[in-house]
Every structure is written in structure tokens, then in C-alpha cells.
């Protein structure tokens with residue numbers, strides 16, 4: 454039986470899976486992402502070592518391995534396979550990752566942006582199997598999107614297609630990591646939610662958040678979700694506000710592309726009804742009724758391994774690239 458490998462390189466951790474071509478996970482592993490020029494190269498070596506261990510554990514014979522897929526944040530040039538600039542991967546820029554991995558495993562290696570890969574994952578293993586036009590959105594540390602149009606990933610003229618996190622929702626608004634102002638990511642990402650909480654706590658000083666984090670400075674977006682489930686009013690309000698902007702983003706996509714489905718994944722979505730209800734109310738308010746009606750909005754069915762399965766799906770995606 455043919456096997457595939459999926460590598461998901463994120464800002465904090467790298468997760469790895471060995472899977473069958475049907476998407477059944479045979480082995481999984483991970484390591485922390487290290488940044489800085491020397492550390493990044495050491496991290497790549499450690500990752501290759503781990504992969505070798507995993508293929509041994511999963512008893513993958515050389516001729517069974519069909520290929521390896523790698524996904525990373527940022528506008529990846531799928532032709533060169535070199536790591537692009539990314540604010541979360543300091544020191545990694547310019548590493549010829551595809552070439553390095555190919556040298557070690559002697560199989561085809563595919564590289565793409567993490568949200569595009571997740572789009573592939575949904576197309577091949579998930580809810581997008583029978584849908585021609587759909588969009589995958591990850592709402593996590595940052596916000597990214599993968600556009601599947603006419604059954605194919607739309608990358609655009611310079612690999613920036615689907616950068617939904619950088620739609621302007623507030624002209625001259627909050628500063629975004631990308632250097633521009635007012636981006637959706639600066640209002641609705643996990644990072645933005647954590648930042649909003651820290652700013653509000655300096656004024657309010659009464660919230661369950663203070664019991665969940667060691668100090669105001671260390672309150673995170675994840676803490677806001679936890680506190681919301683405990684009924685914390687401030688956290689609920691912060692999530693409502695983020696959800697409103699997220700809804701504007703989704704409505705923009707609906708009006709622009711008229712997709713049949715939007716699939717959401719990422720840590721922020723774990724806030725469940727606290728983000729979903731206000732988000733859908735906002736989408737309904739902002740989107741054209743005909744576009745809204747035609748679009749199913751769902752959570753990813755691929756769970757926490759959506760990134761890995763997406764990366765692994767790149768190997769099977771030749772016909773839909």
C-alpha cells in the first residue's frame with residue numbers, strides 16, 4: 454500500500470505524520486520550531502532524523518513512499534520550494550527545504566502555503582470532495598485562506614492568492630504583523646484577541662482572565678476562550694468583537710467568490726458558539742442574501758491534523774494544482 458508524509462511547519466511547532474493515501478494516520482510526531490539562522494538549520498536536521506524514526510516505526514518500505522508534502526506559513530513559491538520570508542519563521546528564509554528533503558528521501562517533495570495545503574486536504578480527504586468552489590480559512594495565531602476554485606487551488610500571480618487575513622476591515626486601523634494597518638488578522642486572530650484582552654484588562658481589572666494567566670502581560674487568546682466558557686463577560690465581549698470582523702471577512706469572500714462552502718479551522722474556532730453565533734450573525738448582516746444562502750459554513754472535519762493531512766494531500770494533488 455502506498456504511503457505519504459505530511460510536514461506542517463508552524464511558528465511554534467512542527468508536526469509530522471505518515472499516512473496512507475486514504476488519509477489514515479499510521480504514525481505521528483513533532484518537535485518545537487527553533488528560530489534564528491543556525492537554530493533553523495539544526496531544526497531541519499532534527500526534523501529529518503525524526504522522520505526517519507517515524508518511517509521505521511510505521512514500517513514504510515522505500516518503494517511504498519509516494520512522496521512528501523510540506524506546508525509553511527507565508528507566500529510559498531511552489532516551483533522553487535525555498536522557505537519564504539515569514540514573521541513566524543525567523544532565520545528560515547532562503548532554506549532550500551524541498552531540495553534538502555528530496556536528497557534524504559529520494560521521493561518527490563511538494564511545498565505550499567499552509568492554508569492552501571489545508572484546502573487540498575479538504576478537497577482530497579474532507580468536506581470538499583464533491584464541491585468545486587470552496588474556501589478554507591484558518592483562524593489561529595494568524596488568519597490564512599486557501600481558495601479552491603473550479604476544483605483547483607487559486608494561487609494568483611505571485612502566490613499571494615487567498616491572503617484573507619489581510620483584507621482591510623478598518624481603514625488606518627490596528628497595526629498588523631504584515632506592516633499594513635486595519636487587516637482582518639489585526640482584529641480577529643488569536644494574537645489580536647490576546648492583545649485586546651491585555652489592553653482591556655489594564656482598564657477593567659476584574660475578570661476571570663486574571664485567574665487563568667500569571668499576569669496581565671501573559672494573557673493569551675487561548676485564555677480568552679477558556680474564560681468565555683467560564684462565563685467571563687469581558688472575554689465574551691472580546692470574542693463577540695473579533696467574531697464581528699471575522700463575519701465581515703467571510704461576507705466579503707461570499708460576495709466576491711460566491712463559494713458553495715467555507716470551511717473553518719484553527720485555534721480560535723475552538724471558542725465554539727462564543728465565536729460562531731456572533732460571526733454568523735455578522736455574515737448574514739453583511740453578505741448578499743443569495744450568496745449567503747448558497748454557502749455552507751462549517752468547521753473542518755479533519756480535526757487537529759488538518760495541516761498535516763493537507764501537506765500530505767499535496768502529494769496527491771498533481772491533477773488539481
Ligand SMILES: [Zn+2]
Pocket residue numbers: 618619629630631632633636638
Ligand atoms: Zn496584514
